Amino acid sequence: MAVGEFPFPNMHAIPGFKLGIASAGIKRPGRKDVVVMEAVAGSEVVGVFTTNAFCAAPVTVCKERLAQGLPRVFVTNTGNANACTGESGLANAKKVCAEVARIMSVEEADVLPFSTGVIGEPLPTAKIMPVLADAVANLDESNWQDAATGIMTTDTRPKGATESFVHQGETIYVSGIAKGSGMIKPNMATMLGYVATNAKVKRDVLQSLLTDATNKSFNRITVDGDTSTNDSGILVATGKTHLPEITEARGEYFEKLSAAVISVHEQLAKAIVTDGEGATKFVTVNVTGGANSDEPLKVAYAVAHSPLIKTALFASDPNWGRIVAAIGYAGVENLDASKVRVRLGGVLIVENGGRAASYTEEQGQAVMNQSSITIDIDLARGNFADRVWTTDLSHDYVTINADYRS
Amino acid sequence: MAVGEFPFPNMHAIPGFKLGIASAGIKRPGRKDVVVMEAVAGSEVVGVFTTNAFCAAPVTVCKERLAQGLPRVFVTNTGNANACTGESGLANAKKVCAEVARIMSVEEADVLPFSTGVIGEPLPTAKIMPVLADAVANLDESNWQDAATGIMTTDTRPKGATESFVHQGETIYVSGIAKGSGMIKPNMATMLGYVATNAKVKRDVLQSLLTDATNKSFNRITVDGDTSTNDSGILVATGKTHLPEITEARGEYFEKLSAAVISVHEQLAKAIVTDGEGATKFVTVNVTGGANSDEPLKVAYAVAHSPLIKTALFASDPNWGRIVAAIGYAGVENLDASKVRVRLGGVLIVENGGRAASYTEEQGQAVMNQSSITIDIDLARGNFADRVWTTDLSHDYVTINADYRS
Numbered sequence: 001m002a003v004g005e006f007p008f009p010n011m012h013a014i015p016g017f018k019l020g021i022a023s024a025g026i027k028r029p030g031r032k033d034v035v036v037m038e039a040v041a042g043s044e045v046v047g048v049f050t051t052n053a054f055c056a057a058p059v060t061v062c063k064e065r066l067a068q069g070l071p072r073v074f075v076t077n078t079g080n081a082n083a084c085t086g087e088s089g090l091a092n093a094k095k096v097c098a099e100v101a102r103i104m105s106v107e108e109a110d111v112l113p114f115s116t117g118v119i120g121e122p123l124p125t126a127k128i129m130p131v132l133a134d135a136v137a138n139l140d141e142s143n144w145q146d147a148a149t150g151i152m153t154t155d156t157r158p159k160g161a162t163e164s165f166v167h168q169g170e171t172i173y174v175s176g177i178a179k180g181s182g183m184i185k186p187n188m189a190t191m192l193g194y195v196a197t198n199a200k201v202k203r204d205v206l207q208s209l210l211t212d213a214t215n216k217s218f219n220r221i222t223v224d225g226d227t228s229t230n231d232s233g234i235l236v237a238t239g240k241t242h243l244p245e246i247t248e249a250r251g252e253y254f255e256k257l258s259a260a261v262i263s264v265h266e267q268l269a270k271a272i273v274t275d276g277e278g279a280t281k282f283v284t285v286n287v288t289g290g291a292n293s294d295e296p297l298k299v300a301y302a303v304a305h306s307p308l309i310k311t312a313l314f315a316s317d318p319n320w321g322r323i324v325a326a327i328g329y330a331g332v333e334n335l336d337a338s339k340v341r342v343r344l345g346g347v348l349i350v351e352n353g354g355r356a357a358s359y360t361e362e363q364g365q366a367v368m369n370q371s372s373i374t375i376d377i378d379l380a381r382g383n384f385a386d387r388v389w390t391t392d393l394s395h396d397y398v399t400i401n402a403d404y405r406s
Numbered sequence: 407m408a409v410g411e412f413p414f415p416n417m418h419a420i421p422g423f424k425l426g427i428a429s430a431g432i433k434r435p436g437r438k439d440v441v442v443m444e445a446v447a448g449s450e451v452v453g454v455f456t457t458n459a460f461c462a463a464p465v466t467v468c469k470e471r472l473a474q475g476l477p478r479v480f481v482t483n484t485g486n487a488n489a490c491t492g493e494s495g496l497a498n499a500k501k502v503c504a505e506v507a508r509i510m511s512v513e514e515a516d517v518l519p520f521s522t523g524v525i526g527e528p529l530p531t532a533k534i535m536p537v538l539a540d541a542v543a544n545l546d547e548s549n550w551q552d553a554a555t556g557i558m559t560t561d562t563r564p565k566g567a568t569e570s571f572v573h574q575g576e577t578i579y580v581s582g583i584a585k586g587s588g589m590i591k592p593n594m595a596t597m598l599g600y601v602a603t604n605a606k607v608k609r610d611v612l613q614s615l616l617t618d619a620t621n622k623s624f625n626r627i628t629v630d631g632d633t634s635t636n637d638s639g640i641l642v643a644t645g646k647t648h649l650p651e652i653t654e655a656r657g658e659y660f661e662k663l664s665a666a667v668i669s670v671h672e673q674l675a676k677a678i679v680t681d682g683e684g685a686t687k688f689v690t691v692n693v694t695g696g697a698n699s700d701e702p703l704k705v706a707y708a709v710a711h712s713p714l715i716k717t718a719l720f721a722s723d724p725n726w727g728r729i730v731a732a733i734g735y736a737g738v739e740n741l742d743a744s745k746v747r748v749r750l751g752g753v754l755i756v757e758n759g760g761r762a763a764s765y766t767e768e769q770g771q772a773v774m775n776q777s778s779i780t781i782d783i784d785l786a787r788g789n790f791a792d793r794v795w796t797t798d799l800s801h802d803y804v805t806i807n808a809d810y811r812s
Contacts, residue, residue, distance in 0.1 A: 053741035054734030054759070084730045086744075086760030119727025120761050229731050307713070307799075321525025324490045325635050328460030335459035338492075353460070354492030355526050393713075395801055 003274040003282045011144040011162045012173040016040035016238030017196040019147035020138030022131040026079030035150040036135040039072040043238045046207040048214050050231035056083030057093040058113035069109045075100045076114040082123040083229040092123040148177035161267035163260040174260040178268040193233040200239035202247045210235040213262045217269035221389045279391035281313050284374040290384035300388040302330035310393030318364025320349045339380040409680040409688045417550040417568045418579040422446035422644030423602040425553035426544030428537040432485030441556040442541040445478040449644045452613040454620050456637035462489030463499040464519035475515045481506045482520040488529040489635040498529040554583035567673035569666040578605050580666040584674040599639040606645035608653045616641040619668045623675035627795045685797035687719050690780040696790035706794040708736035716799030724770025726755045745786040
């Protein structure tokens, strides 16, 4: 199940960035489950990765190679996360990279590995290795939708977003794909994201741009509160433009690029949430009035993670008492409950420590019947705000996750 | 649904403590939903209460009256939590207490109110007031099971526990009842507990005993991670014994009483978890090897709250990768994943950062097929340990919570 319609967009090709797919049949025969991407030599590449202490072998390899060199080829498999696989997992990740490097005649350290799927099983290199040449042979700037499909696991639809803008007569493109529908939570969660632009950007500017965009998107979504071992987000700048290099995080050109990169990330993050496992509702939790930057996020996550609220959302039940209870246990010190205001779809439901006098159950029910719902919470303590996107908790969530390995 | 069989025990009466029930038909006509309890004059009474900032009106009244006087009558209603009801909620709670006080000819401040049920609806005093005299007329030392039934909401069975011990030829009894099956989490969650003993205990000793017992029981259970607005635990010492007053938290007599009080609390806590909404499994998460007292609790709760682990438990799927992922994101700083060991039902499944060489899926499956499962996690960082009890996440959990108000 998924919320709403998200037709795959007509993606802008990114000059200097190619994608190719192949089928290794890791979980199911014939399934396209191996994707190779190549950024042209001279591209800048930066990444952000999971904070999970049990990070997967490919994440470890990615971090090492990004710290030491200038990798520009990405090989992704689905069906197996190569996580919690110890030393042999690292060896397997490197083995796959080495084979891609051999086929493409690049250095092994130029190749970054990505895996998503079941944790704790050995990477089936015997299935993956033979089809890598197929993926390389398939490399093309137009393959965005195929690649978005190739990186899916429990996703029900491929996820892509694309933007463009004109600066000094030149067009700059930003395109990206992502996968993820379960285990989604703060700090990214079985989420793989690949975003590329033809702008030329200095490495440290590109890194801060990715970090900022990630904090506004993938780090503000949650389906089930579980942070995965494999989350990875990559941002590539191929430099295939006549415009000069962006060397500082300011100025009109940078601002335009930043807006486009953030927009692509936000669209991908929303696409992940609306495709959340079993999701029937898309929920935005806006918290304002925090005394510091932590408070709004704590409250937003307490609400977004509450199974009681999520099941009420699934039932389209305007059970605002559960929202208020979650605000109350979010850990905001000395919260004055009598000052908190809660709105559901713009309708004031809580003030003065109880139900708003103007509120009627019919108003709440009308909001709850919608598939996209906004919960606004004003803590009335200060000027800090934050926002989290999440879903409801449905029978299908339980079914999907109880049956995933079988 | 509930895990295992928990027949209501043959409860020891507590000299000086009476219970009476009545039917106000708050949610359903004929349902026994009002309970009055009375401790004899001279009893010591202490309480512990929710930390939720949106605490309910009855909690506010309880705290005030316990701080100022020596209340010894307790009036409880189910079907309505009288939470998030603002000033009128406080007035309603006091109104009910005043009526009980009038009927029993005690001071209004001697009566403590307790409510559990739907949040945010006005307390239906018109239904409750007329039946209070029935509950008072019903007061009897033998009514433990009726009272345990009378405080139930979504509970599927009444919860009681009882202990006794002999000291210097005298028998001391400890009996208690509790309710709770959803919204259960750290710091108590729609949990009401009433435990009484005929020992004579100084107030500050009794308070520390209750706090200690609560931390080992109600504060170490979680069903869905939601902390309620109404959690309340009461411990009563009637002093109806020839033994002298316990004035210090030490000595053989105190140790015996402490063990009995903790045992009653632990049995009640387990009874709540096994009756968790939709529960099909009883799960103990033991964490050892923490570098400080926070680490084991953080890890235990990360595992106990993970919907991915809970759905795998429901499916009897030994998906240990999800356990490892939860350990990894629990927030233990600089955790060395290669040193962590995880056992499932005593079977070693994870070491050296991956699946233990000795582990087979059949072993894990055999453990998972049981209805009571222990997960042991050794962080190998120090000597601190903690333990949490929880349940799986089933379709019935979603059904119960999606339909609760309808």
